[in-house]
Amino acid sequence: MKRLLMVLGLVSTLAYGDIRFAQPEPSIEKPREVVMGISHGDDESIHHGLSTANNVLKFYGPEKIHLRIVAYYHGIRTLLKSEKEIAVRVRALQQYGVEFVACGNTMETKKITPDQLDDDVEIVSAGIAEVIERATEGAFYIQP
Amino acid sequence: MKRLLMVLGLVSTLAYGDIRFAQPEPSIEKPREVVMGISHGDDESIHHGLSTANNVLKFYGPEKIHLRIVAYYHGIRTLLKSEKEIAVRVRALQQYGVEFVACGNTMETKKITPDQLDDDVEIVSAGIAEVIERATEGAFYIQP
């Protein structure tokens, strides 16, 4: 039996325990805080960003990660209602608790109005400042 | 009157208070420390980097942000005197206190001499190490 548990333990190590968690481990009470910036507007960059978000959710579990995605510069395209295919992925991530934020500076430059954005998207005046403030609070910043 | 203040308060919230500041808030005594790397050399990347710097200055106010921009790899082009149009923007940012730093490794590889750089640019031996050391001190690192 002990041997079996050890074997099971080993299997579990290979399958899930490969990444050594930093201390304290992420938990429901204290999830990992991550802020992601998306600044490129081509299909591949946007889908790569959203897939990275997926991988992060899958690894930690949605309840142990607090992920905010800030779209700015050409990356604002991520949040346009008119981009149907992308909008479906954004909606799916939102349903797992991922938050999306649009950069007001970018919207002004590109003449994008709030009603052109997906539902439940926050707007901040400066996307880059949102990233700096959340990171100053301890969030980890990734630009995939 | 109270109503008026509330209305004014609301307006002010929409216009400036949209991003929740991390604690302690940035101040003249303790400005936000940000180090930006520019590593790409195409027009768009460089102008995007400088516009990001502008947005950061505008959001925090020049006296509440300490911004160092490290140009390395192809991004060294940001600091070439011969790039007249870019140099005007660099000079304007310098006048608001933004510091520019050139990577010595890059200068050696690309055979760029100090006199080819804009005025008031610091040179360090390794741009990437400058970024690491400032970030270790607590600066927030952005690569726009």
Next chain:
Amino acid sequence: MKRLLMVLGLVSTLAYGDIRFAQPEPSIEKPREVVMGISHGDDESIHHGLSTANNVLKFYGPEKIHLRIVAYYHGIRTLLKSEKEIAVRVRALQQYGVEFVACGNTMETKKITPDQLDDDVEIVSAGIAEVIERATEGAFYIQP
């Protein structure tokens, strides 16, 4: 003599002391912790990443830096045995103690098997999570 020392001091300042170290300075006991992500797969991006690693090693000295390079998304190409020219550079960096890590999610998507990777490469289930966990522990994250 004092004058000579001052002159030597100055020379030394120009040559090595140009970057002000954060405190505590990196040491053999407590090297700087850096985690680098490589996500692009074109020749230039990969070689730029490896050259950045070289510059970091050269600046700190191999024993005062602990560098982990996580290859994911198209950047996984960095670790393919079949890429002979890149593999030589990877091997050289490994001999200076640089650690290379492959993203299991990427391997699954791109149908890459462990035997196709260079020797002494670690595999983790999610490259992005490895980056987040090491950074949470205090490593500095660069995406060159």
